[in-house]
Amino acid sequence: MIITFSFGYRTFELFNGFFIHPIELIMFASVIRILVFKPKKYHPTPYSIYLVASIFTIYLFVDIFTRYNIFILNEFKNSIHLFTIFFIFQFIKLSNRYLKNVFKTYILSITIISCLGILEFSFPHFIANIFGHGINPDSLTNKILFQRLLFLFWGSPLGANLIPPIFPMILYLHINNKQHIKTFTTTTAIILINLIAVYLSGNRISWLILTIMLFIMLIQFRNRLFPNNPNIKLYVTAILLGFIIYIYSQPVEGRYLSMFKAIAGQIDSRYDSSSANRMYKAQIAISSIISNPFGLGWSSQGWVHNDILQIAATTGVFNAFIFIFGLFNVLSKLYRKLITRAAEYYSFYYAAFNIMIYVTISFFLNGNLLLIQTGAPLFLMWAIFSNKIHYLSEN
Numbered sequence: 001m002i003i004t005f006s007f008g009y010r011t012f013e014l015f016n017g018f019f020i021h022p023i024e025l026i027m028f029a030s031v032i033r034i035l036v037f038k039p040k041k042y043h044p045t046p047y048s049i050y051l052v053a054s055i056f057t058i059y060l061f062v063d064i065f066t067r068y069n070i071f072i073l074n075e076f077k078n079s080i081h082l083f084t085i086f087f088i089f090q091f092i093k094l095s096n097r098y099l100k101n102v103f104k105t106y107i108l109s110i111t112i113i114s115c116l117g118i119l120e121f122s123f124p125h126f127i128a129n130i131f132g133h134g135i136n137p138d139s140l141t142n143k144i145l146f147q148r149l150l151f152l153f154w155g156s157p158l159g160a161n162l163i164p165p166i167f168p169m170i171l172y173l174h175i176n177n178k179q180h181i182k183t184f185t186t187t188t189a190i191i192l193i194n195l196i197a198v199y200l201s202g203n204r205i206s207w208l209i210l211t212i213m214l215f216i217m218l219i220q221f222r223n224r225l226f227p228n229n230p231n232i233k234l235y236v237t238a239i240l241l242g243f244i245i246y247i248y249s250q251p252v253e254g255r256y257l258s259m260f261k262a263i264a265g266q267i268d269s270r271y272d273s274s275s276a277n278r279m280y281k282a283q284i285a286i287s288s289i290i291s292n293p294f295g296l297g298w299s300s301q302g303w304v305h306n307d308i309l310q311i312a313a314t315t316g317v318f319n320a321f322i323f324i325f326g327l328f329n330v331l332s333k334l335y336r337k338l339i340t341r342a343a344e345y346y347s348f349y350y351a352a353f354n355i356m357i358y359v360t361i362s363f364f365l366n367g368n369l370l371l372i373q374t375g376a377p378l379f380l381m382w383a384i385f386s387n388k389i390h391y392l393s394e395n
Contacts, residue, residue, distance in 0.1 A: 001023055001026045001027065001106045001134075001376070001380065002102065002109055002380070003105060003108075003109050004021070004022040004023045004026065004105050005023070005106070005109045005110065005162060005373070005376070005377055006109040006110070006112045006154070007021070007022055007023075007373075008113075008153065008154030008155040008156065008159060008373060009154065009155025009156060010022065010155070010186055012071040013287060016070070017070035017071075017075060018070055018073060019074065021372045021373065023372055023373070023376050024077075024081070024372060027081065027084050027088065028084065031084065031087065031088065034038070034087075034088065034091055035134075038058050039091045040263050041090050041091055042091065042092065042093050042387070042391065043089065043090050043094070043386075043387035043390050043391060044090065044093075044390070045083075045086045045090055046086070046326055046329070046386060048082055048240050048322050048325055048326030048329065049082065049086045049326060051319075051322050052082065052083075052319060052322050052323050052326065053080060053082065053083035055315050055316070055318075055319040055322075056076060056079055056080050056083075056315060056319075057076075057080070058316045059076075059295065059297055059298060059314070060072070060073075060076045060298060062262070062297065063076075063298050064298045066297075067297065069299065070299075071299035072298040072299045074296070075299045075314075075369070075370060076298050076299045077255050077372075078369055078370060078371065078372045078375055078385065079269070079311075079369045079375070081372060081373075081376060081379055082379045082382075083373065085159070085376065085379040085380050085383045086379075086382075086383045086386075088383075089338065089383040089384065090387070091389050092387075093391070094384065094387050094388045094391045095391075096176070099384070099388065100176065101349070102384065103169040103173055104173065105299050106165065106166070106169060107166050107169055107170065107173075108188065110162050110163055110165075110166055110194070111166070111190055111193060111202060113151065113153070113159050113162065113163070113196075113197070114163060114193050114194045114196070114197030115193060116151075116153040116154070117149045117151050117153075117154075117160075117197045117201065118158065118193065118196055118197055118200065120150070120151070120152055120153070121149055121200050127152050128152060130152075130153075131153045131155075147330075148200070148201060148203075149197070149200045149201050149202070149203035151201070156243060156373075156392055157201060157202075157203065158371070158373070158374055159194065159201075160198060160201030160202075160203035160206055161195060161203065161205070161206065161280075161362065161368075161374055162198065162367060162374070162377055163194050163198050163201075163206060164198070164209045164210060164213070164358045165355045165358055165377075165381065166190070166191075166194050167210070167213060167236075167240075167354075167356070168213065168350070168351040168352075168354035168355050169198055169351060170187055170190060170191060171232070171236060171347070171350075171351055172347050172348065172350075172351035173187075174187055174232070174304070175232065175347040176347060181184075185285050188239075191239060192239075195239070195243050196239065198210065199246070202328045205273040205361065205362070205365050205366055207244075208361065208365075209224060209242070209357070209361055210240060210243065211244060212361075213240065213354050213358075214237065214240040214241060214244065214355070215241070216235055216354060216357070217233060217271065218237060218239055220338065220339075220350070221236075221350060222346070225346050226347070228357075243325070248393060253363065278305045278306075280300070281303070281304050281305055281306075282304065282305070282306055282309055284301075284304075285301055285304045285306070285309040285310070285312070285313040286309065286358070288300075288301065288313045289309070289312050289313050291315075293316065293317045294316045294317075294318075295312065295313060295314050295315045295317075295319070296313065296314060297314060297315075298314055298315075299314075300313070300314055301313045301314055303367050303370055304367060305365075305366065305367040305368060306364060306365065306366075307323060307362075307364070307366070307367060307368055307369050308320055308323070308363060308364055309364040310367065310369055310370075311369070327356075327359070327363065327382070328360070329361055330356060330359070330382065330385055330386045330389065331353070331356045333358060334349055334352050334353040334356055334385065334389070336355055337349045337389075338350060338353050345392060348388070348392075352385045352388070353380055354379070355385070356382070356385055358381075359381055359382055362364060362374075362378055363378065369372055385387060
């Protein structure tokens with residue numbers, strides 16, 4: 001499933017207007033295999049996930065009989081995979097070895113996206129002619145202040161949304177690798193490739209997440225717990241801080257600062273053509289929520305670019321509250337474990353907390369539910385860490 005994250009927008013139309021992604025084929029096959037062979041269950045699915053999925057399904061049936069269109073079915077399908085992924089992970093033993101394999105596969109898949117993004121920046125005509133689908137290659141080289149990557153191989157600039165979790169994953173693998181000195185060069189190369197891709201993407205949410213990860217590293221990470229890695233905090237801080245300083249030194253620093261202005265409600269139109277549009281859609285969704293707190297049903301809002309508002313406006317405020325509760329429940333458990341500063345499992349709790357920060361910010365500041373390509377990675381990490389916490393408490 002993780003390998004297919006690198007496939008991007010490569011969906012196929014099952015029937016008129018109904019699209020399936022390879023991610024979903026693997027999920028469906030996994031569910032069928034589980035139902036047929038009935039393997040051992042290792043983890044329970046949280047009640048909040050059951051409740052959210054139930055409300056999703058109730059609204060689907062109401063919409064089918066009252067206002068059906070194919071967009072309703074597509075939006076429900078992409079959102080219900082939250083439950084599908086949690087269901088699958090009930091039957092996977094989340095050992096440390098398994099977690100390492102998941103992280104390694106994710107890093108490999110997303111680094112492929114980053115490499116092809118950098119290749120697009122270096123050879124825009126070459127990549128545009130292969131993956132451009134009608135895009136004029138000359139438009140990729142007309143730089144006004146800052147030319148963002150389109151991630152043509154992946155199919156959308158949204159490919160940059162998948163990169164930030166790589167950095168805590170690399171830290172976890174580096175700390176838990178007995179031969180970490182031998183892999184130092186490879187580790188640094190992977191970090192730099194993905195940092196360059198994040199920079200060239202111009203994705204301000206990813207820049208924000210990396211800034212928050214830097215502050216968490218400065219405040220929370222404890223070198224003393226890892227005597228075999230005495231300089232790991234200095235190493236990570238230097239790389240991330242250098243990245244942020246470099247951004248600030250370039251003409252793009254206005255775009256970086258515009259991110260914080262947008263959060264404060266001060267939109268800078270010079271660098272922020274998208275925030276005004278997002279704010280407008282958010283205001284429409286909020287007005288809809290106030291007028292209809294029980295929601296207007298699937299595919300009633302368009303793309304809000306905020307999953308919490310999307311859920312509240314389509315399936316009701318109560319369902320959005322349950323969704324947020326389930327999300328913050330995992331985040332708070334990880335934080336409580338993290339502040340104990342116990343050496344055992346500290347590297348896991350630190351990496352998992354950072355990744356769940358990424359997941360939470362993504363749900364609040366990005367629109368992920370309408371696309372399986374951006375929604376599935378968030379669901380998968382949420383399920384992994386929710387179940388890993390349970391696994392550690394039981395063992």
